[in-house]
Amino acid sequence: MKKALIFGVTGQDGAYLSKFLLKKGYIVHGVKRRSSSLNSSRVDDIYSDPLIKKKKFYLHYGDITDSISVYNLVSTIRPNEIYNLAAQSHVAVSFEIPEYTTNADSLGTLRILEAVKKVNKKIKFYQAGSSEMFGKVVEIPQTEKTPFYPRSPYGAAKVYSHWITINYRESYNLFACNGILFNHESPLRGETFVTKKIVKALCKIKLERQKKLILGNLYSKRDWGHAEDYVEAMWKILQFKRPEDFVICTGKQYSIKDFITLVSNDLNMKIRWKGKGVNEKAYDSKGNCIIECNKKYFRPAEVDTLKGDYSKARKLLKWRPKHNIKSLIKDMISYELKHIDD
Numbered sequence: 001m002k003k004a005l006i007f008g009v010t011g012q013d014g015a016y017l018s019k020f021l022l023k024k025g026y027i028v029h030g031v032k033r034r035s036s037s038l039n040s041s042r043v044d045d046i047y048s049d050p051l052i053k054k055k056k057f058y059l060h061y062g063d064i065t066d067s068i069s070v071y072n073l074v075s076t077i078r079p080n081e082i083y084n085l086a087a088q089s090h091v092a093v094s095f096e097i098p099e100y101t102t103n104a105d106s107l108g109t110l111r112i113l114e115a116v117k118k119v120n121k122k123i124k125f126y127q128a129g130s131s132e133m134f135g136k137v138v139e140i141p142q143t144e145k146t147p148f149y150p151r152s153p154y155g156a157a158k159v160y161s162h163w164i165t166i167n168y169r170e171s172y173n174l175f176a177c178n179g180i181l182f183n184h185e186s187p188l189r190g191e192t193f194v195t196k197k198i199v200k201a202l203c204k205i206k207l208e209r210q211k212k213l214i215l216g217n218l219y220s221k222r223d224w225g226h227a228e229d230y231v232e233a234m235w236k237i238l239q240f241k242r243p244e245d246f247v248i249c250t251g252k253q254y255s256i257k258d259f260i261t262l263v264s265n266d267l268n269m270k271i272r273w274k275g276k277g278v279n280e281k282a283y284d285s286k287g288n289c290i291i292e293c294n295k296k297y298f299r300p301a302e303v304d305t306l307k308g309d310y311s312k313a314r315k316l317l318k319w320r321p322k323h324n325i326k327s328l329i330k331d332m333i334s335y336e337l338k339h340i341d342d
């Protein structure tokens with residue numbers, strides 16, 4: 001039975017990956033941070049699922065900013081595979097806490113790689129890289145060969161992790177790989193990311209539980225996929241015969257405004273836009289203003305457009321996304337409507 005160790009198990013991807021690996025027959029060890037309130041809600045259902053015996057899923061306290069805990073976990077668990085999903089993952093927040101973001105998102109990766117190097121060089125390592133590294137993109141679409149131009153402390157920190165992963169692979173012959181994943185969403189997405197914020201607010205507005213949604217830049221474009229598809233790609237990357245880096249995306253892009261239109265169409269809500277720039281607003285059929293913009297949600301530097309090319313993953317990993325934007329939105333809306341009172 002293979003053993004996986006997941007840093008960042010309590011996050012969106014950690015929850016989907018745990019379920020995916022358990023189905024594949026793995027024993028899963030997850031690392032969670034100590035927090036003053038409960039932070040394991042995304043994986044709590046694993047414990048209550050009768051199909052998954054408790055002894056296959058373990059949670060440990062740890063923190064990727066703490067070398068001692070990282071080393072102790074790797075050396076006592078001795079996993080076959082490590083997935084480093086742990087990060088301060090919010091781009092806007094990375095401008096507010098740049099030093100912490102760098103510590104977790106850059107040095108955290110180095111700490112895990114060092115532990116692998118010391119404990120057992122055969123442990124396979126997956127690094128959660130990001131399309132945010134492409135930043136102010138120098139070509140469209142972006143591939144594994146596109147140069148990086150990060151636009152945030154988060155993006156810059158992830159670039160360090162990308163290269164240190166390659167450096168440990170080349171220097172110490174580790175099976176260490178980067179997934180360069182484009183935005184991926186799901187019902188379990190954190191509430192301050194734009195897709196979840198839009199879906200949740202429009203569901204509540206539709207049911208008259210909320211009056212207004214406040215957003216930032218409506219014109220950036222993203223290549224959005226479903227987290228369920230992307231965790232499968234993470235696993236496939238580590239099963240490939242050689243350690244390599246892969247872009248994972250859908251190859252399609254939509255603006256934030258397009259995303260709002262798709263969600264409102266699915267909810268059968270008619271909206272009308274008026275105004276320009278930060279004064280642009282959306283109105284419902286009764287003339288109520290339901291969406292407006294506020295400068296506080298704009299970033300000091302924006303990533304205007306992201307669109308990937310997953311040809312390498314399609315060819316070598318036989319991976320392709322099963323979801324499209326419409327099925328992603330349906331999944332998110334259906335979850336939101338079921339949990340409207342939570």
Ligand code: NAP
Binds near residue numbers: 012129131
């Ligand atoms: P997420 O929901 O924000 O989850 C991040 C996880 O990291 C959480 O479990 C969080 O714990 C944990 N974490 C944060 N700081 C930590 C620390 N110092 N020590 C240990 N754990 C820590 O992010 P996600 O969407 O699942 O993304 C997973 C990874 O993929 C991240 O590295 C992210 O940067 C990267 N990524 C995400 C996307 C995307 O679109 N989702 C795209 C490309 C790359 P708490 O629950 O306690 O906060």
Ligand code: GDD
Binds near residue numbers: 192194215217220222
């Ligand atoms: N969060 C947020 N909140 N974003 C907004 C808002 C708002 O109210 N209004 C507009 N936006 C715009 C942002 O300016 C950005 O251009 C876009 O919506 C997407 O923002 P996020 O959903 O926060 O995602 P992100 O693209 O910045 O980062 C996500 O994807 C990266 C991969 O490219 C995160 O998951 C990162 O961890 C990930 O690496």
